[in-house]
Amino acid sequence: MxxxxxxxxxxxxxxxxxxxxxxxxxTWCGPCxxxxxxxxxxxxxxxxxxxIGKYNIEEENDLxxxxxxxxxxxxxxxxxxxxxxxxxxxxxxxxxxxxxxxxKLLAL
Numbered sequence: 001m002x003x004x005x006x007x008x009x010x011x012x013x014x015x016x017x018x019x020x021x022x023x024x025x026x027t028w029c030g031p032c033x034x035x036x037x038x039x040x041x042x043x044x045x046x047x048x049x050x051x052i053g054k055y056n057i058e059e060e061n062d063l064x065x066x067x068x069x070x071x072x073x074x075x076x077x078x079x080x081x082x083x084x085x086x087x088x089x090x091x092x093x094x095x096x097x098x099x100x101x102x103x104k105l106l107a108l
Contacts, residue, residue, distance in 0.1 A: 002043040003053025007062040019050035020078040024069045031092040032073045077105045
């Protein structure tokens with residue numbers, strides 16, 4: 001199951017230095033809802049190696065404003081407390097694409 005990121009917990013998790021993958025989404029976003037099972041699957045697959053989860057922009061907004069999320073779904077990747085800019089994804093993604101990006105993140 002994907003981790004539930006909130007404004008109250010996201011900064012601490014990013015700052016921990018471990019690999020973090022955040023899916024910015026909303027309930028009214030069709031592609032976001034369609035990707036939810038994929039996000040859950042990769043979260044389970046990489047459990048213990050990366051924190052993978054969802055950040056609902058309807059309920060939270062500090063992080064989405066900070067990283068200028070203009071469209072959803074958008075997926076950001078973090079390691080060692082910093083965003084890995086080369087790995088940002090926008091739009092609906094396949095499981096294979098997510099796995100490839102997560103593998104790149106883990107190899108950094």
